[in-house]
Amino acid sequence: METGRHDRFSRVQRSRDWSIWAGCGQPRGGELRPGTSNPARIRASFGGVARNVAENLARLGQSVRLLSVVGKDRIGEDVLAHTLQAGVDVSHVHSTEKFPTGFYMGVLDGSGYRQFAFDDMRVMRELSESYLLYHADLFEQAAMVFVDANLPEDALAAVFGLAKKYKLPVCADPTSGSLALRLSPYLRQLKMIAPNSVEAGILTGRPFDPSDSQAAIESARYLVNQGVEAVFVTLAEFGVCYASSETTGHIPALRTSIVDSTGAGDALTAAVIFALVNDIDLDDAARLGLSAAALTLRHPGTVFPDLTLEKLYDELAL
Helix, strand or coil: CCCCCCCCCCCCCCCCCCCEEEEEEEECCCCCCCCCCCCEEEEEEEECHHHHHHHHHHHCCCCCECCCEEECCHHHHHHHHHHHHCCCECCCCEEECCCCCCEEEEEECCCCCEEEEEEECHHHHHCCHHHHHHCHHHHHHCCCEEEECCCCHHHHHHHHHHHHHCCCCEEEECCCCCCHHHHHHHHHHEEEECCEHHHHHHHHCCCCCCCCHHHHHHHHHHHHHCCCCEEEEECHHHCEEEEECCCEEEECCCCCCCCCCCCHHHHHHHHHHHHHHCCCCHHHHHHHHHHHHHHHHCCCCCCCCCCCHHHHHHHHHC
């Protein structure tokens, strides 16, 4: 990847899922039964919010750099090799012997939706303020930064401090309801935030049902009033609502079969960031995001491997 401001997108990401070997299982034969083994269909894939977004962007042709940490183990090696093969610059990812590579396991129902999830993210303790400050030159060279709320708070503060120093736009994903409020002090620095309905309700203090698109639009407007430039509230099967100081809207989800919902929100976020970097308006950004989500929903993995801008537009034409 070329370095310098001419890069369309130089991505500095951190999250609980930066370097996760994602396992998914679907129980066979009905409800989970405690105290015994449950037959299931089990598969493994490379996942993680930030890693997924990075891979999606790289497959769309954007220059992407990943800052993260993995364990010095086989899983960490495989995650980095796969991510590099997808086009992401992983040369600055830190490897540590202190903890194993992050791991996430989701339990899906028969429709492909997550019912339970477990993770071991101790390795994220190594993604420190000093690590980020050591790589300050990458911020200086970047065109945009993406971050989610799973960073330790000192590291999160370092990200926004470096972004402010180098006048970088920042996009963010709250990641979960329990972590969303970590982004509250930085709303005025955000170019874009992409919460789901639960996270949006927590950030605004106004919980709402994902089927209520008007409430989602009001939440997006509230966050714009708090200083965020553009807000995309994802509503799963009910689509996406968005707002800026100039426009608001709701676009229903595209009709599609669902193999696995894991990674669909990350695909939407990546397509929206792609649109913002390339000066595509918010209406079309939302449509491209829903298109990327639909492609991912039909794929048994966290990232649709044949993703291109042409395929995004083809999906919208169906």
